[in-house]
Amino acid sequence: MFIDVVVRRSLVASLIAVLAACVALAQTDPAGPQSRTRPTPAVVPSQFEFVGSWAPLGTEDVQNDSVPVDYLGLALTDEGRTRALSYDESQKSMIERQCQGWGASYMVLGPFGLRITSQSDQQKRLVSYTIDAWEDWMEMTIWMDDRTRPSEHALHTQAGFTTGRWEGGALGARTTHLKTGFIRKTGVPLSDQATIDWRFFRHGDLLTVLMVARDPVYLAEPEIISKSFRLSKVPLDFRDPCVPGYEGREPGDDVPHFSPDENPFLDEFMKLYNLPREAVLGYRDTLYPEYRKRIKNTYVPPPPCTADCGVAGNFVRRRAG
Amino acid sequence: MRRSLAAIAGVVLVLFAVGGASAQRQGSASSSSARDLAPIDLTGYWVSYVTENWRYRMVTPAKGEYRRIPASPAALPIINAWDPVADQRAGNQCKSYGAAAIMSVPGRLHITWQDADTLRIDTDAGTQTRLLRFTDRASSSASRPAWQGDSNARWERVAAAGSTAQDPAYAAGGSLRVVTSNLRAGYLRKNGVPYSERATVTEHFDIAPLPDGGTLLLVNTIVDDPVYLNAPYVVSPHFKKEPDGSKWDPTPCSSTW
Numbered sequence: 001m002f003i004d005v006v007v008r009r010s011l012v013a014s015l016i017a018v019l020a021a022c023v024a025l026a027q028t029d030p031a032g033p034q035s036r037t038r039p040t041p042a043v044v045p046s047q048f049e050f051v052g053s054w055a056p057l058g059t060e061d062v063q064n065d066s067v068p069v070d071y072l073g074l075a076l077t078d079e080g081r082t083r084a085l086s087y088d089e090s091q092k093s094m095i096e097r098q099c100q101g102w103g104a105s106y107m108v109l110g111p112f113g114l115r116i117t118s119q120s121d122q123q124k125r126l127v128s129y130t131i132d133a134w135e136d137w138m139e140m141t142i143w144m145d146d147r148t149r150p151s152e153h154a155l156h157t158q159a160g161f162t163t164g165r166w167e168g169g170a171l172g173a174r175t176t177h178l179k180t181g182f183i184r185k186t187g188v189p190l191s192d193q194a195t196i197d198w199r200f201f202r203h204g205d206l207l208t209v210l211m212v213a214r215d216p217v218y219l220a221e222p223e224i225i226s227k228s229f230r231l232s233k234v235p236l237d238f239r240d241p242c243v244p245g246y247e248g249r250e251p252g253d254d255v256p257h258f259s260p261d262e263n264p265f266l267d268e269f270m271k272l273y274n275l276p277r278e279a280v281l282g283y284r285d286t287l288y289p290e291y292r293k294r295i296k297n298t299y300v301p302p303p304p305c306t307a308d309c310g311v312a313g314n315f316v317r318r319r320a321g
Numbered sequence: 322m323r324r325s326l327a328a329i330a331g332v333v334l335v336l337f338a339v340g341g342a343s344a345q346r347q348g349s350a351s352s353s354s355a356r357d358l359a360p361i362d363l364t365g366y367w368v369s370y371v372t373e374n375w376r377y378r379m380v381t382p383a384k385g386e387y388r389r390i391p392a393s394p395a396a397l398p399i400i401n402a403w404d405p406v407a408d409q410r411a412g413n414q415c416k417s418y419g420a421a422a423i424m425s426v427p428g429r430l431h432i433t434w435q436d437a438d439t440l441r442i443d444t445d446a447g448t449q450t451r452l453l454r455f456t457d458r459a460s461s462s463a464s465r466p467a468w469q470g471d472s473n474a475r476w477e478r479v480a481a482a483g484s485t486a487q488d489p490a491y492a493a494g495g496s497l498r499v500v501t502s503n504l505r506a507g508y509l510r511k512n513g514v515p516y517s518e519r520a521t522v523t524e525h526f527d528i529a530p531l532p533d534g535g536t537l538l539l540v541n542t543i544v545d546d547p548v549y550l551n552a553p554y555v556v557s558p559h560f561k562k563e564p565d566g567s568k569w570d571p572t573p574c575s576s577t578w
Contacts (some may be wrong), residue, residue, distance in 0.1 A: 048481050058389065061374045062373050072375040072376060074372070168494015169477075170527065195532070199527075201527050202479065203496065206555070208539070208557055210559075212529075212537070222531070224537065226541075227557075275380065279379070287370055288369070289368065289446065289570075290568075295380070301380070301512075305386070312388040
């Protein structure tokens with residue numbers, strides 16, 4: 001009797017152990033432990049808060065050195081190139097132009113951060129975002145209330161007229177009604193027919209601003225620039241007013257300029273870095289990988305800097321000195 | 322005895338039921354693969370559009386120049402000792418084609434799904450292959466560091482603060498987040514600005530419509546390296562979508578060009 005009980009209990013225990021093993025086996029990946037994977041995670045949701053202060057990161061070169069006649073990374077029309085070559089930076093010393101400021105594109109081309117606020121109506125519906133001004137950049141309002149774009153004959157300003165809406169997890173916006181200005185501080189022009197599309201992406205504490213600028217007059221292809229900013233715990237404030245002062249030019253003096261084919265700085269940037277002329281002058285083909293292959297056998301890197309090399313081994317200070 | 326056997330049979334049924342349900346859950350999880358869940362379509366051919374960092378990407382800058390890169394003091398001797406011919410001779414010609422730099426190398430990408438949970442990126446410049454895995458492999462042994470390292474990917478859906486799932490803008494779009502580690506030490510720039518094997522690369526892949534009807538791919542790239550960087554190095558190269566692979570032109574790695 002005692003033996004019968006022992007045998008029966010052993011049988012039950014063995015049966016349960018075998019069944020448990022079978023169940024465990026059924027749950028195991030047939031491909032074995034080497035390739036065992038966790039289930040595909042669901043799409044991770046997050047919320048995008050645009051309002052705040054965003055400090056610039058200086059790790060991308062969007063304007064090169066601001067050396068005259070540097071149009072690298074641009075696809076210019078012949079008209080745009082000619083007009084750029086006629087530009088003399090001394091224009092900015094004219095008292096009536098000192099506080100002219102830069103156009104909307106300077107948001108990603110300039111050195112400043114962004115301070116963004118929002119405005120709502122009495123029902124707490126979002127009406128607009130405002131990106132505050134810097135001393136040489138006008139504030140930009142992004143209208144979020146589906147308002148109609150003004151007539152093409154309406155006032156054109158440095159900041160232009162901008163509407164926006166949320167699209168696929170990013171804030172998309174379009175700027176029109178720009179006053180004729182510049183897309184680079186080296187005098188590369190942007191006409192009053194230009195349109196700028198913006199897209200603001202947020203990933204964690206990084207805000208990346210993508211600019212796609214089209215101009216049927218001066219750009220052969222869109223100028224595309226992206227710039228990242230980091231959320232700042234300290235509110236930014238760059239609103240010191242621009243105060244014009246005498247810089248050697250009297251009101252009414254001629255506007256400084258060059259004859260495009262006699263620009264004395266034509267070769268400066270090229271020689272500084274041994275760069276190909278067509279790249280420095282903003283020819284369209286130079287923006288694509290094929291161009292890199294084309295100059296493979298002709299490009300010679302500049303020699304290493306050996307004295308007074310400037311920031312991070314950069315050449316500008318040495319050669320300009 | 323009969324009661325015992327009945328009890329055993331009951332336990333067996335419960336265990337099989339639990340096991341079966343679990344297997345079914347796994348089955349449904351695998352049917353919702355990363356490919357099925359993709360909020361954006363990254364597949365296809367893409368070409369670099371070099372409007373930023375031109376001087377550091379399209380040509381090789383001078384030896385010793387590391388402008389815009391927050392290089393640490395430990396990096397400076399390596400920057401100043403850069404010898405591309407020696408790299409080529411030592412078989413290290415792919416040092417500037419690693420995951421921390423490859424998206425900035427002018428060229429074309431071909432993005433495909435290798436399987437339902439692995440996105441594959443081939444580059445014609447340097448003929449590199451990146452595998453972005455949406456599943457964490459429970460590997461028994463760590464793989465050796467490689468130029469493209471190990472990449473873990475996930476989709477992210479971002480919505481405007483305060484928006485709800487009912488908003489049209491909430492539903493569409495999203496982003497791909499990729500974190501890459503286990504890298505073989507390489508160069509951030511062609512002229513020998515280094516990153517170490519301890520570097521981590523975090524990328525976000527986003528797409529945006531272009532006014533001409535095309536599509537732009539933006540790859541926001543953050544390189545963290547406790548050895549050779551004082552701060553994260555952030556760049557965001559972008560690509561235009563191409564209709565086909567007719568301009569695909571594989572070229573091997575080169576340290577001299």
